[in-house]
């Protein structure tokens with residue numbers, strides 16, 4: 042039915058994480074079919090090992106060698122899965138490259154995912170932190186997903202409510218969902234597509250290009266161009282994108298901060314709280330472009346920490362902690378890392 046995966050030992054993970062951290066995995070399995078998971082985890086010796094489910098490694102900080110079993114999700118396939126009244130359902134297997142999937146939907150004439158173009162990683166990881174960019178989050182276009190539950194050895198279907206999506210968060214980052222292994226994800230793309238130009242920088246870029254009524258392809262191209270200009274390419278310089286979440290504070294805390302720092306960058310949320318720009322806070326503390334050992338802050342975007350070559354996970358963590366301490370001391374705000382520390 043499906044090939045039995047080969048268990049490998051003492052594998053370098055350097056090429057499997059976009060930070061380029063040279064950590065090693067004690068045991069490693071490349072999963073190319075969902076059915077392999079049940080077979081692998083039916084083995085009591087393998088099931089007992091600490092487990093890391095790995096996608097594209099673009100939201101991870103490997104702080105040392107991994108002493109357990111890495112399950113590297115590489116199952117592939119994408120399809121038009123059906124229709125509802127107003128939507129076309131598209132499904133991809135967890136191991137599919139995210140950007141490749143976005144391009145595929147555009148090639149099918151389906152808009153809806155274009156604001157999330159060029160985000161690194163796999164489809165299976167997209168719901169984990171409810172990936173978002175340029176005014177769109179996974180939850181806005183999500184239909185359902187299938188997850189393998191190692192506790193029961195069965196597959197479960199979760200809809201959007203069950204995933205408990207929030208800003209860079211979902212049930213999969215919490216106790217109730219942490220062990221689940223996502224095997225495929227289904228998105229509901231609107232039949233009556235309209236461009237999502239909520240994000241001013243994107244709207245301006247399209248307007249300047251003369252696209253008053255842009256197509257989904259044009260929106261994707263504009264997003265790709267902005268991202269290429271602003272973010273470092275992990276193939277050239279190791280990084281995991283934004284290293285910190287934008288902190289959300291109460292309206293009262295924001296007002297108090299504004300009295301002391303009138304230039305404070307803040308965005309009011311629907312619930313009345315205020316989202317601060319983590320990159321601005323870091324920049325104000327003088328960290329942009331600075332290095333600590335082989336780890337550093339990207340000179341063009343203070344929110345991105347980079348590996349200048351040979352950095353360990355501990356180096357990056359030390360840098361992150363120094364930044365957190367400075368921002369906390371100056372603004373009284375704790376920056377929370379976005380990548381998962383392993």
Ligand SMILES: Cc1cc2nc3c(=O)[nH]c(=O)nc-3n(C[C@H](O)[C@H](O)[C@H](O)COP(=O)(O)OP(=O)(O)OC[C@H]3O[C@@H](n4cnc5c(N)ncnc54)[C@H](O)[C@@H]3O)c2cc1C
Nearest residue numbers: 094096097098099100162163165166172173174223281282
């Ligand atoms: C240059 C750059 C730009 C980025 N821009 C953005 C952005 O704009 N918006 C944004 O939200 N993120 C962004 N990211 C972060 C990252 O790309 C996303 O979080 C992405 O979804 C991670 O996918 P991955 O496959 O690489 O996950 P990994 O890093 O492999 O894993 C991340 C977490 O998900 C878990 N996981 C992975 N696959 C599965 C699965 N199938 N089942 C269960 N758990 C799983 C892992 O165990 C880990 O806890 C950026 C990263 C980089 C390097």
